[in-house]
Amino acid sequence: MRELKAFINNEFINNGEWLEIINPTTLLPAGKVTALKAEDINKAYSAARNAQKDWEKLALLERISILKKFRDAILKHQDEIAKIMSEEIAKNLKDSLAEVLRTVEIIDYTFEEAKRMDPLAMTGEGMGAKNKLGIFERVAKGVILAISPFNYPFNLALAKIIPALVMGNTVVFKPATAGSLTGAYMAKLAIEADFPKGIFNVVTGRGREVGDIITSNPEIDMISFTGSVGIGNQIRAKGSSTDLVLELGGKDPALVLDDRDLEKYASEIVTGAFGYSGQRCTAIKRVFVNDQIADKLVPIIKKHVEKLSVGTPEQNAFITPVIDEKSSDFIQGLIDDAKQKGAKILFGDKREKNLMWPTLVDYVTPDMKLAWEEPFGPVLPILRVNSIEEMIKLANKSNFGLQASVFCQDISTAINVAKQIETGTVNINSKSQRGPDCFPFLGIKDSGEGVQGIRESLISMTRYKGIVINY
Missing domain, CATH: 3.40.309.10 (Aldehyde Dehydrogenase; Chain A, domain 2)
Known part of the structure; x- marks a missing residue:
């Protein structure tokens, strides 16, 4: 019976409330995670907001250096991660391990792609504006809410989390209920990698009880969600002023x-x-x-x-x-x-x-x-x-x-x-x-909005910031 806690501002949270995660194979408990309340979730967003500016101020290679330790911790614990995943979502062990290793490949590619996010430099000559040089770089949006589905609880979580962090955002991460053990285990890897306080927070709990609280916090600058059409449409309705990337269903x-x-x-x-x-x-x-x-x-x-x-x-x-x-x-x-x-x-x-x-x-x-x-x-x-x-x-x-x-x-x-x-x-x-x-991944109609993929995620989690030099 695994017992994994939520993770806020580099502290493991135990409020005495637990959510059981059922093993689909045995239909018995595979473990339990903290069932957070509203005040806990608000603390996670406050921690992420307070940490964001200092995290973004670090040079890109400094951020990558810290995230590489997280990547190395994944490889060190790959068998344990695969075992947890297999127990809580009934994915066979071979495919669970393949998902972990595929995620490491995504992380490595993300580091290299982030190094190529060069600023755009341009002049105003084409519009008749002389003596102007514009430099437009991509900067962090701020606090990213990442919500992952049960079917790829490691891969589809870190395909959101790593691009967000490498570009200087901080993250509040909500795993699906089935998948929460895998998601909460990432907090142990974050401690092992010496993550600065507040840059990565894991919030767990019953979606029907805390879903609206998690997705409507005013500190959120962007939501990256993978899951059902119903929940995705709820997020659309509530997040009208928040940037969204949604990956929903398909036929x-x-x-x-x-x-x-x-x-x-x-x-x-x-x-x-x-x-x-x-x-x-x-x-x-x-x-x-x-x-x-x-x-x-x-x-x-x-x-x-x-x-x-x-x-x-x-x-x-x-x-x-x-x-x-x-x-x-x-x-x-x-x-x-x-x-x-x-x-x-x-x-x-x-x-x-x-x-x-x-x-x-x-x-x-x-x-x-x-x-x-x-x-x-x-x-x-x-x-x-x-x-x-x-x-x-x-x-x-x-x-x-x-x-x-x-x-x-x-x-x-x-x-x-x-x-x-x-x-x-x-x-x-x-x-x-x-x-x-590395390919763009997107859906239209009820299948989602926005684009994912390694470079596309780096773009979606940043915005242009321009400086115009007049000379």
């Missing part, structure tokens, strides 16, 4: 346009749909294909799905329990609705509490909830359509616009279709995915 389509490499297409679709039990905003969540190609493609997809291992994170199973029984109830509801309306279950539709077998559903039609709602679980619907135009129309009809995949060997056709899909990114002949992490 990422895969459009199969030819049958020239169906084995590759099927392999990409299955790994894209079922990785981490489908609990990814970038998971492939529906496949559009015409009948003729579907009759050849679907059996190959089924063959791949049947080979996916199902079990526990300790077994390094490919399919592990979804985050809780409420989520599995929702996923099952989408499957049941499709069955009742005539869809055909080709594999799966088996469940033991919140352990759900990978489910392949054919003959899904637009009147079924599974065609439109994000399951965030291991289920893949096949929608048979008559034309490429219909695929594009159905793809664009969604209220989501995060990513899409187009499978086609004719690159001209693939690019032409990709340009017509209303989404942040289209992957050609590959599954939808967040990386490489």
Whole structure:
């Protein structure tokens, strides 16, 4: 039973209130974190504000030197971090460790990219203004609220925290409830790295009780949030005067346009749909294909799905329990609705509490909830359509616009279709995915606003400050 405390101004906070974190595999407590109250959260923002100017005054290389010690502490404790993550979100141990190491790569790249955030120098000559030299550098916004999701509690947290800190901001970090053990463990790494007081604060607690308090504090200069559409829209409504970067849900389509490499297409679709039990905003969540190609493609997809291992994170199973029984109830509801309306279950539709077998559903039609709602679980619907135009129309009809995949060997056709899909990114002949992490990552519609990615995060967490020299 792990017991990890909130972290404010370099002090571990124990107010006597605790929030239990449930292990999705055993449905027993994996540990507990401090359940903060409003006064504690306000102290975190005060600490961050008080520390910010001195932190920003440090030279960039000084800040990087301190953050490198944090990075080294991650490597030192990588196995422990992966174990905690696996216990609290049921991600298999192999993938949990891969997430930790991927995060270190992001940190290293962030340090190098920060060194290239050079000021912009320009003259006024083009506008007829002589004897003026403008120097515009990027400076910290101030206090950043970073909110991470449960599915990538280490990677998606530090992809926000490190860019914020390296550019001179201070951070108040709120991990998702499931993911709070991983988030709170970062405080130990901060102490080991000798972080100055107040630059990094971890606030934990029940979201429904403290969510509004956390997101509406007047000290916040920017919110970087990854999570559900519902919470994201609440933040939009409350943070009208606060800069926002939001990464929300997705209903990422895969459009199969030819049958020239169906084995590759099927392999990409299955790994894209079922990785981490489908609990990814970038998971492939529906496949559009015409009948003729579907009759050849679907059996190959089924063959791949049947080979996916199902079990526990300790077994390094490919399919592990979804985050809780409420989520599995929702996923099952989408499957049941499709069955009742005539869809055909080709594999799966088996469940033991919140352990759900990978489910392949054919003959899904637009009147079924599974065609439109994000399951965030291991289920893949096949929608048979008559034309490429219909695929594009159905793809664009969604209220989501995060990513899409187009499978086609004719690159001209693939690019032409990709340009017509209303989404942040289209992957050609590959599954939808967040990386490489140096690429911009964005969603439109209900999938979010703003842009992430290493350089883009450095830009979003800073603003221009100009000095004009008149001579």
